[in-house]
Amino acid sequence: MRLCQDSSSTPATARLILADGTVLHGEGLGATGAxxxxxxxxxxxxxxxxxxxxxxxxxxxxxxxxxxIGNTGVNDEDVENASTSSSAAARGAVLRATATSPSNHRARLDLSAWMRRRGIIGVTGVDTRMLTARIREEGVMSAVVAHNAAGSFDEEALIRKAQDWPGLLGRDLAKGVATPSAFSATESDWRLAEGFGTGDPNGPHAVVIDYGVKRNILRRLVGAGCRVSVVPAAASFDEIMAHEPDGVVLGNGPGDPAATAEYAVPVIRKLLEAKVPLFGICLGHQLLALAVGARTMKMPQGHHGANHPVRDHATGKVEIVSMNHGFAVDEASLPDTVEATHTSLFDGTNAGLRLKNAPAVSVQHHPEASPGPQDSFAVFERFVETMRREKAAA
Structure with missing residues (x-):
């Protein structure tokens, strides 16, 4: 199938090509290439x-x-990758409308120039409603996004490229985006006209395992009163314990949790045996589930958005949260030692866990994000309370 959405005589400078042979024409922005x-x-x-x-x-x-998308430009403060290793996160972006000139007092650069610096390839002028409907009905699919200023493309080669891509199932991507060495995080929450704050240097020490952790998770931990250290995804139990943590955070990240589990789960099990307080977020939530014997599964579309309702079983309240995951914990596989604490109201999938025999909790959503805007911030405060309580009891 060939769908051309460019009616001008000038060749369209971008393509979005699906593995089934669908070719969508549009205008390129950001980096060039495929x-x-x-x-x-x-x-x-x-x-x-x-x-x-x-x-x-x-x-x-x-x-x-x-x-x-792009009308407010970009700035230097809303970048989420905490490590320079993860500076190239998303491979590409698909937009309906061409972004206008930035109109926001915080803007420092327009979207296309910023995407070019980061190596992100974009295409605009695409029927995103049609694409969304197809993904909703058929599931996520392999694709190629390509940008060439001359509008010259070998579409058959790009179709083969999409068809040959192996997908995310069975792939560990955490090591590729994690920090190569440990570092300390000191930035707290951002406030208008003030910028980022600083934390309590005497607070409980949270060590974050970086599977691709977002910067705002680190800021929320600092804002909740923690001292924060970040270690690589493949850090050993001994390397983590050398930091003398009061608690460990299993961060978010990309890829198939079952693949990352090969090196992450043995470490998590040792932390559980040592009764170190644990807090898992997104991929960290899935890894905690795998560590106690549960299973994860690939989702047809995944959850990606900032308007997802999640019910907290303890309070009965519904939180509006940010989600970004293509795999989910199979709740039916949870052992009796684990209690489900949160549920997605979109499809009933598991969104939170609590271990009955260890000080460990996790959530599938991103509590550091602010769609609610602060519906989920309390989970950080509860984790800090757990660290303080366990340290006092030791």
């Missing part, structure tokens, strides 16, 4: 800079369902 990945859609109406810099999107091309 990138292959898993095509998904995100329903958020704000936060496109955060989305495109979230390491969890490694290996993916993001279709934005909101039509006006």
């Amino acid at each position: 990138a292959v990945g898993e095509l998904c859609f995100n329903t958020a109406m704000t936060g496109y800079q955060e989305i495109l810099t979230d390491p969890s999107y490694a290996g993916q091309i993001v279709t934005f369902t909101f039509p006006h």
Whole structure:
């Protein structure tokens, strides 16, 4: 199938090509070249800079369902990758409308120039409603996004490139976006006219395992009163314990949790045996489930957006949260030692866990994000309370 959405005589400068042979024409923005990945859609109406810099999107091309992306430009403060290793998170972006000139007092650069610096390839003028409907009905699919200023493309070769891509199932991508060496995080929450704050140097020490952790998770931990250290995804139990943690955070990240589990789960099990307080987020939530014997599964479309309702079983309240995951914990596989704490109200999938025999909790959503805007911030405060309580009892 060939779908051309460019009616002018000038050759369209970008293509979005699906593995089934569908070719969509549009105008390019950002970097030139061709990138292959898993095509998904995100329903958020704000936060496109955060989305495109979230390491969890490694290996993916993001279709934005909101039509006006880029109109507020980009700035230096809303970048989410905490490590320079994860500076290239999303492989590409698909937009309905061409971004206008930035109109925001925080803007420092327009979207296309910023994407070019980061190596993100984009295409505009695409029927994103049609794409979203196809993904909803058929599931995520392999695709190639390509940008060439001359409008010259070998479409058959790009179709083969999309068809040959192996997908995310069975792939560990965490090591590729994680920090290569340990570092300390000291930035706290951002405030208008003040910038980022600093934390309590005497607070409980949280060590974050970086599977692709978002910067705002680190800021929220600091804002909740923690001292924060970040270690690589493959850090050993001894390397983590050398930091003398009061608690360990299993961060978010990309790829198949079952693949990352090969090196992450043995470490997590040792931390559980040592009764170190644990807090898992997104991929970290899935890894905690795998560590206690549960299973994970690939989702047809995944959850990607900032308007997802999640019910907290303890309070009965519904939180509006940010989600970004293509795999889910199979709740039916949870052992009796684990209690489900949160549920997605979109499809009933598991969104949180608590271990009955260890100080460990996790959530599938991103509590550091602010769609609610602060519905989920309390989970960080509860984790800090757990660290203080366990330290006092030791």
